[in-house]
Amino acid sequence: MLPPEISLCWRVRRLTAETDFVANSYSEENNRGTWRAIQICGSCLGSLVQVYLRQSPFLLERDFQCFLIELYAYVVLVANVSPGSLSEAQKLEYDSFLLSLQTLRDCDTFGVILGRAHHVFELIPPVHSLGKKRLQEQEQHQWVSYCSPASASEFLSLERQIRCWDPPEDADTHTKLFAHIYQRGLLAFLYTSFYGRDLSNLDLLRQLDRCIDDFLPLLLALPVESPSNVMIGWPLLIVSSCIRSPESRQIMRNQIHKIDAFFNTAMGPLMDNLLESLWAMQPGEVFGPLGLEAVMKRENVSFGII
Secondary structure, X not given: OOOHHHHHHHHHHHHHHHHHHHHHHOOOOOOHHHHHHHHHHHHHHHHHHHHHHHOOOOOOOHHHHHXXXXXXXXXXXXXXXXXXXXXXXXXXXXXHHHHOXXXXXXXXXXXXXXXXXXXXXXXXXXXXXXXXXXXXXXXXXXXXXXXXXXXXXXXXXXXXXXHHOOOOOXXXXXXXHHHHHHHHHHHHHHHHHHHOOOOOOHHHHHHHHHHHHHHHHHHHHOOOOOHHHHHOHHHHHHHHHHOOOHHHHHHHHHHHHHHHHHHOOOHHXXXXXXXXXXXXXXXXXXXXXXXXXXXXXXXXXXXXXX
């Protein structure tokens, strides 16, 4: 049997190979094996985090450990684009360390993946959890406008945390744009998660319109050739799913095509097809992340962001 240190190094090498597999086949129809690969990676990285936090002697350099932990955090945190769950096979548990990514701050590789927006990423799990809770409340009370005091309080707290956050002052321009793009995307995710199936609520529509109006100039300000563009799929898809204006949809469509043409990614056409199916639905039908989920269920596909 291999020594624990050698064994874990081998598992990390497997992780990098499986991450490449995920990136290439994440949206294949009925691809349960890919989701299972992410879950296995989580078990591996969970062990790695414990080693890092104990500062134990280890064959991997600490900066490389931090890089792998941040990479896994990104993969898991942006995996789902809806507060609902398409299947049991796609349920991902959020490890506790994902809520405290600041522990990686002392590493030289800090921010290589998450772009100094760690606090924004840390807030994705509680927003996702609130969304599931709100859907359950609306179903139990059979009233889309129902909201428990606890959920309302949680929503206000999360909204305040997201809105009050700013990227570090010493971050470069592209890093700040990346961070603000994720911030607006998370706000859109928060609003759609909180209102759930109450999609005709005027407060929801006004808040989403403000998010979209803030998001588009940030997206257009980020140069197409910026490497950050390959990492903004999650907010890009979330915000795009909420757009109801034909003009704004065309702006988003053009930008997705430009990014895809420059980086030649497999994600661009897949995202484009998903959005076109969503936007083709009749006005007044479901939109936003729940709209994405409805399209995926209808077309029997599974789509996640890497």
